[in-house]
Amino acid sequence: MTLLNMPVFTRISLKQKLTKSRKKNMKREYDLSGFICPLSLVKAIEVIDSLDDGEIVKLILGDSASLKSVVGELKVRGIKPAFVREDENRFALTITK
Template identity: 60%
Template sequence: MCPLSKIKASEALDALSELKTIKLILGDIDSLKSVAQELKKRGLKPSFNREDESRFVLIIAE
């Protein structure tokens, strides 16, 4: 897993109130799991799309 994915996702989520909507594109399942844990801790439920075997898109709205 790339810890950078979780760090960048956390930074984006911290700015959610300013941005209103965030689109996260993740390149592997481990990053997806890590970010999903962070979203769960924050009580956020994203919409989810799997573009291919190794590309996941999460859209989080305030």
């Protein structure tokens, strides 16, 4: 059966599933560089807890203490982030849950 021969409700539900999977893989970005530790850690934990499986998020942190604490929390949760140093005082972590 081809897509054109499927009933209308099936085509709509397939489209909805595709849209949901695209939204799931979209990368969100949170700039936490204005917060210092421990508030940056609290905000990062809120973001991590809100993620669905397979979802990608980029966290931008503004100091090395925040970076260490967030990476430590990710390690405890078994999540390995990709790390990029954007500036002398800006660190970016890309996380896939």
